[in-house]
Amino acid sequence: MATIIIKVTEKCNSNCRYCDVVRKENTGKTMSLDIIRLLFQRTNEYLLDNPDETLDFLWHGGEPLLPGAAYYKHIIDFQKNYCPDTGNRISHSIQTNLTCFTEEFVSIFNAMGIKSVGTSYDPEPHMRGPGKNIDTLSYNKKFIRALKILDKYDIGWGMIYVVTGMSLKDPLGVFYFLTNFLLTGGVNFNPVLIYDEERKYLSVTPVQFVEFLGAIFPVWWENRNRYPDVEPFKSLVNNIIHGHRSLACVDSGSCTYHHINISPEGDTSQCGRSSDWKLLDYGNIRDSKISEILRHPERDQLEKRNRILMEGECAGCRFWEICHGGCPLDAWSKHRDFNHKSEWCYAKKGFIEKYFEPVTGSIFKP
Amino acid sequence: MAEHFLVCDYNPKILKRIRDRSVVFFLDSLSKLYDLESDARDHHIHIHCVIYETKKSLSDIIYKPEWSKFPIAIVSPSLGRLSSFLKMASVIKKLNIRFYFRTDYENCYRDIRILSSLGYYCAVIINGKTVNWEELTDLMTYALLNVVNHREILPFSYVTRYYHPQNRTDYGAVYFDDASRYIHLTGEGMLALSRKQMNSVNGILLELDKLDRITQEKAYKEYLYRWQEFFLEPTPCACCKGWRICLGKYADTIKDNPGCRDFFSEFLEAVDLHLKKRENTTKEEFIWQP
Numbered sequence: 224m225a226t227i228i229i230k231v232t233e234k235c236n237s238n239c240r241y242c243d244v245v246r247k248e249n250t251g252k253t254m255s256l257d258i259i260r261l262l263f264q265r266t267n268e269y270l271l272d273n274p275d276e277t278l279d280f281l282w283h284g285g286e287p288l289l290p291g292a293a294y295y296k297h298i299i300d301f302q303k304n305y306c307p308d309t310g311n312r313i314s315h316s317i318q319t320n321l322t323c324f325t326e327e328f329v330s331i332f333n334a335m336g337i338k339s340v341g342t343s344y345d346p347e348p349h350m351r352g353p354g355k356n357i358d359t360l361s362y363n364k365k366f367i368r369a370l371k372i373l374d375k376y377d378i379g380w381g382m383i384y385v386v387t388g389m390s391l392k393d394p395l396g397v398f399y400f401l402t403n404f405l406l407t408g409g410v411n412f413n414p415v416l417i418y419d420e421e422r423k424y425l426s427v428t429p430v431q432f433v434e435f436l437g438a439i440f441p442v443w444w445e446n447r448n449r450y451p452d453v454e455p456f457k458s459l460v461n462n463i464i465h466g467h468r469s470l471a472c473v474d475s476g477s478c479t480y481h482h483i484n485i486s487p488e489g490d491t492s493q494c495g496r497s498s499d500w501k502l503l504d505y506g507n508i509r510d511s512k513i514s515e516i517l518r519h520p521e522r523d524q525l526e527k528r529n530r531i532l533m534e535g536e537c538a539g540c541r542f543w544e545i546c547h548g549g550c551p552l553d554a555w556s557k558h559r560d561f562n563h564k565s566e567w568c569y570a571k572k573g574f575i576e577k578y579f580e581p582v583t584g585s586i587f588k589p
Numbered sequence: 590m591a592e593h594f595l596v597c598d599y600n601p602k603i604l605k606r607i608r609d610r611s612v613v614f615f616l617d618s619l620s621k622l623y624d625l626e627s628d629a630r631d632h633h634i635h636i637h638c639v640i641y642e643t644k645k646s647l648s649d650i651i652y653k654p655e656w657s658k659f660p661i662a663i664v665s666p667s668l669g670r671l672s673s674f675l676k677m678a679s680v681i682k683k684l685n686i687r688f689y690f691r692t693d694y695e696n697c698y699r700d701i702r703i704l705s706s707l708g709y710y711c712a713v714i715i716n717g718k719t720v721n722w723e724e725l726t727d728l729m730t731y732a733l734l735n736v737v738n739h740r741e742i743l744p745f746s747y748v749t750r751y752y753h754p755q756n757r758t759d760y761g762a763v764y765f766d767d768a769s770r771y772i773h774l775t776g777e778g779m780l781a782l783s784r785k786q787m788n789s790v791n792g793i794l795l796e797l798d799k800l801d802r803i804t805q806e807k808a809y810k811e812y813l814y815r816w817q818e819f820f821l822e823p824t825p826c827a828c829c830k831g832w833r834i835c836l837g838k839y840a841d842t843i844k845d846n847p848g849c850r851d852f853f854s855e856f857l858e859a860v861d862l863h864l865k866k867r868e869n870t871t872k873e874e875f876i877w878q879p
């Protein structure tokens with residue numbers, strides 16, 4: 224299965240402190256319905272040519288609900304009209320801040336088969352929210368209003384929690400906040416990615432990220448029946464203890480031919496960050512078929528990276544199988560070159576060796 | 590959803606308006622039990638429980654065998670003289686009765702322990718202002734983990750009965766204060782979703798005729814989601830380990846009487862331990878349950 228990340232709009236109604244979308248120069252574009260129509264035409268063509276393939280559309284932004292319910296009704300019509308025999312091989316997911324989610328979207332999500340939404344939340348005041356002053360309270364009230372609608376219609380949700388410099392003062396407080404709010408967990412801890420000096424105070428180093436996770440992990444491990452869905456812990460347990468390989472793109476070493484990001488203007492790239500950084504340009508959807516985009520020669524450098532790392536910087540690392548040198552863009556951000564291991568290497572290795580293995584008593588053997 | 594229980598003072602004037610309902614009645618004297626019984630029969634009212642709050646010690650109450658047909662909650666300041674109480678044991682043992690003690694009385698922990706070990710059902714009413722959290726921790730540990738035989742103590746055993754590790758557990762029902770099960774009725778025939786609402790000047794009150802559709806009422810829906818308000822900011826309750834079984838009940842008194850966090854953290858651990866322990870043991874005998 225390939226994932227198509229559709230950046231429907233660069234607009235966002237929030238001004239989250241750690242986000243790059245609202246700080247970019249060319250913000251404000253929304254994908255035209257013509258491009259979306261073309262995307263479905265191309266999708267149909269691709270799925271007819273590849274009868275064993277499926278595609279996952281991830282609706283992303285900016286804030287993907289901003290274009291409104293009517294916009295998504297067109298999307299549903301496009302799928303019906305242009306993918307009559309292949310629509311059952313398209314799945315949809317969405318990453319939204321939920322603050323403009325209304326009951327109108329419920330039938331749309333149902334039609335798209337979206338049973339759970341991805342979102343984000345942050346207990347820290349003035350971290351997420353609209354306006355210059357980052358009005359957290361108004362943001363949170365809208366968020367909570369949306370949760371009531373989700374609950375009413377039995378739509379699930381999960382959240383990404385971005386670990387920033389502000390999170391470091393009380394990791395367990397953050398953990399309890401999030402798992403009280405969403406009782407089974409449904410939380411994914413990701414380190415903030417900050418590339419400018421102005422917001423340096425928000426950034427965390429790999430060592431700090433490990434210590435953040437390490438402060439939570441023993442409590443989670445002891446009580447994982449209470450909060451089963453906490454990442455990256457749950458995946459590490461599955462991969463290391465149960466031997467079930469299920470890896471996120473950044474760990475899989477196999478994102479190369481499986482990801483497409485489409486900008487509002489139809490430009491394609493590997494994923495959001497590569498598009499923002501004008502890297503890995505796979506051409507415009509107006510000019511290329513999906514199969515061409517997925518096989519674009521620019522991608523080969525990512526595939527080669529695997530070999531280079533395995534024989535070079537990651538040679539002999541016992542975590543190779545579950546890390547593969549991490550995300551190539553994390554290597555690029557530091558070295559301006561993909562052919563290095565991720566600058567978050569220690570976040571993986573250090574956490575497993577310092578916390579995961581001693582606490583669980585399970586040693587990862589490749 | 591099961592029908593709600595009504596909670597109200599025993600007031601003959603209101604009975605005809607609550608025909609066919611299940612009701613928890615507050616009585617100011619147990620001698621009124623007989624009037625209540627005949628009134629309830631006349632109006633097809635099912636008595637779910639009778640609450641008698643008294644300033645008398647338990648040992649100063651004269652228990653009657655005829656009370657055995659009523660589920661009774663007695664809220665009393667203390668046990669009083671144990672020897673006097675025990676003289677009435679043969680009657681009391683046959684009653685469907687639970688003794689409630691408020692933490693306003695410093696000996697409540699001791700009295701509950703004595704009564705529970707003698708085989709009486711008890712409950713502690715936790716007032717955030719007056720509770721001694723350490724004593725309460727001891728009592729909770731005794732209630733849930735002590736291997737010596739004793740009767741269940743609420744709200745501890747209530748939490749273990751309804752607890753699911755991945756859910757919120759509200760033990761408000763122990764005090765008939767949980768709008769998903771109990772709705773309060775004023776003497777004027779107005780409905781309130783909690784005792785606090787009923788007693789507050791700006792409390793949300795609804796007409797009695799709304800009772801059958803109360804789950805459709807906006808105020809009701811909002812009340813059930815009021816827990817979300819804790820998450821608008823990083824409040825101490827939202828960041829508290831024990832929140833899923835406390836739900837912020839003592840948020841107003843944390844400053845003056847801290848210790849709730851430690852207590853509920855211990856409580857949560859004890860509940861998990863208790864459930865593991867109970868897996869292979871036989872069930873307790875039950876009297877009326879809130």
Ligand code: SF4
Nearest residue numbers: 472473478482494550
């Ligand atoms: S480049 Fe990195 S973030 Fe993008 S798909 Fe590959 S692993 Fe994932």
Ligand code: SF4
Nearest residue numbers: 537540546548564568
């Ligand atoms: S943990 Fe570090 S050295 Fe090992 S595979 Fe990952 S990036 Fe490479």
Ligand code: SF4
Nearest residue numbers: 826829835839840849
């Ligand atoms: S134990 Fe105290 S801090 Fe924790 S949820 Fe209850 S009232 Fe709030």
